[in-house]
Amino acid sequence: MNTLLVAKDVKAYYSSPKGFVRAVDGVTLDINPGDVVGVAGESGCGKSTLSNVLMMNVQPPLKFVGGKLILEGVGDLAVMERQKVKAQVWGKVIALVPQSALNALIPTRKVGAFIKDVLGYHLKLDARKASALAQRRFQELGLPVETLAKYPHQLSGGMRQRVVIAIATLLNPKLLIADEPTSALDVSTQKQVLKMFLHLKTEHIVRAIVFITHDIAILRQIATRIAIMYAGKVMEVGPMEAVIQRPVHPYTCSLIRSVLTPEPEVKERGLSHLAGDPPDLLQPPAGCRFHPRCPQSMAICTQEAPPVVGLGKDHFVSCYLVLEGCQC
Amino acid sequence: MYLNVLRYLARRVVFALAAFLFFIVAIFTLPRLIPGNPVDVLVSRLVMQAQANPELIHAVHRKFMEEFGVGLPLWKQFTRFVAQLLRGDLGTSISMYPRKVSEILALFLPWTVALLIPAILVSWAVGNFLGVLIAWRRGTVLDRVITPILLTINRIPFYWFAMVMLFIFAVYLRFFPIGDTYRWGLSPGLNWNFVVNYLHHYALPFLTLVVISTGGWAIGMRSMTIYELGSDYILFADLLGLPQRRLLAYAFRSACLPQVTELGLNFGLMLGGSLLLELVFNYRGMGSITFQALSTLDYPLIQGIFIVLAAAVIAVNLVVDIVYGLVDPRIKVT
């Protein structure tokens, strides 16, 4: 099967009075059908910016600086005009569940009316057909059909979140990008929402999902692949089991060992933490961006950015330690 | 659902009645706070104007004693006052004795309503449309030219702008008559001659009122729309591929809601402005009658005018609240 979306050396910077903030700085990522790609990182690592860049929702002050975004059957989004990308791709081929999904529904419009707007515009359906389709989809996803007759403020947070996901996937987009879709929810609601994401994939409503989060434990449950971002770059990317159980990059190791879950193993091995704070993306450090906080930093790390090294199938790391055959 | 709407409406109506009652109590109390016999004081002031003949003053004094009910207990005076009010009896004018205040108001009020209400509605509609337009095209030449102009207009005092308009269009260009409501000698009626003449006189005060109010509405709408266009739900709708026009319609609906409330809040302000405007244009409405009442200390007339104006402001706000409740689903369904 063809790769759905190939991001190649993608760079997108925010222009600010002080210079460029290099939020996404040379990200390469393949998204294949069937994948749930988890993008994890801490606040300010550029993961949220990446979610918008992947669908070319790039507006000032954010600027697309370089790289390619090859979407299967469409071509390189990076060279297309915004209006053209919007007309050909958004909603239909790639859909986004935005970070603030709780406020993503129009306050003055009933859920069903908004769905009619979307279906009426894209599929030229009349109100009756749109309503029938909406009902079918809501039933399929286990959402109460009465929700269609309600205004957003009448729904609970978890329900609003699920409605937004249902609307985002109405047109069966090939790729669904979700930006921190569960961070404001209770754990029980979170689990329901996560199940809904997987359901979308198993029912072939969407073909692949990019799931952006700061919570690696969630990715352990739903991702097939994980990309770890730090300071605008992907430090390590690979199959979920490999990245979580046999991480190679020192940052990945420390991030995974800082996950605080109620498990005896976590308590036994203890938590690890890093000194200092993430770098200022206006002036990122030379060489490897992680070197100022890296416990295993070497001389070369301060001078030259490490190459991307392949480790077995689909597992890539950007670190000199790999070349020396070490693991953390 | 309907129960909610009813509860909301009932609350609004009770609130409006309470506000009006408060005002009535104030208007009743104020002259009675004057030390001594208020009628003596009021009539002696009238004498100082030295224009009324003794017989008239005597008649006024008698009528006044009766109307004020001097000597009766205060609560009895108040119930009488309210009872008269309920019958629509606002007392008798002094300066235009023996005409009833209600008759005088009935003569002048329609002209003000005819000027004010269309001006408010037109400026609200034009201003909001303009606001959405420049919000949509923000940052372009259109925005950069129109917005400062609107901001400037918004800050100009009513009467000053009225005089400038009068000078340019009536005195200098002679497009419109210098003042008055219609040509002297014409009698109001629904005939071609009168209507054309009236509209000719009407145009300048109307346009002045519209232009000066449009600025505020447009500025408010521009910032509201820009705020809404940056909201999360517009972003989501945008990323669903919905067209610009649709996004603008969503933003417009949400941005309109505060503008509806603003309409009520602004009504009092526009009313005050238009009263001054009437004086500048010598337009025969509530403004000119208020001026006359104040300068002759025609107390019953002043009281009548203020009761009518207060009732109007409260009623408009009530209507606005009701409309808001009907258009905002967050109130309609809770």
Add this chain to the structure above:
Amino acid sequence: MLRVVNLTKVYTTGFLRRRTVLAVDGINFAVQEGEIISLVGESGSGKTTTAQMILRFLPPTSGKVEFEGKDIWAFKTKKELKSYWRQVHGIFQDPYAAFNPMYKADRILYQVFNLMDSHISISDRRRLVREALEAMKLRPEEVMGRYPHQLSGGQRQRMMIARCYILKPKLIVADEPLSMVDASVRAGILKLFLELRDRYKTAVIFITHDLGLAYYMSQRILVMHRGKVVEEATPEEILSAPQHPYTRRLIEDIPLIVRKWVDI
């Protein structure tokens, strides 16, 4: 040391049609010297209201909080209150809210001297602040003279804990101390609480939705649900044999890092 007896808080809302919400419903527990316990619950469970009543920010509707045998709402004089707040100190979810953005960040450290009654010279104050920052692994030059918005969430939370180093309270009530802090610096912050406990026998009550934090840090866990403590046990007991259905569901729904859900 601290005892919570039948603590209840009822909120009344509405002007004409009164509605009452039972936020905290007759809870009981006690904290010993040097003990770390956690109050775990989701939003609306009443855990934050409980914290505020312990810190004497909110009066209870009924029941009482006793500190060293005395009812904290019986304190009347300013001196008694000051002494209570010196000994029982709060740390909050969003440390940014505790700072006044108009003042430099280190002011928050100098303010604690107002709670201490004995006179301390300016040079001693400087020395104490410096020591506290060093204990927090904060380089003084990184935070002194800076404004709150120039600091990271982790730095701000460390500053708040630095106050405890100067005050040496007997009990810290920490309400979601990690929720604004990035994962990679969390463990460092948690270590600070353990150091305080080891050095000064400081007791800590964690108020959190995070069962992982509670499991990792505390000797006892109290699970709160709809204003009630539905379960109280050691972390190991809670995890291996949860008694209450709510606790069981909570444990089932938390995403783990070592184990994978089977039902998804």
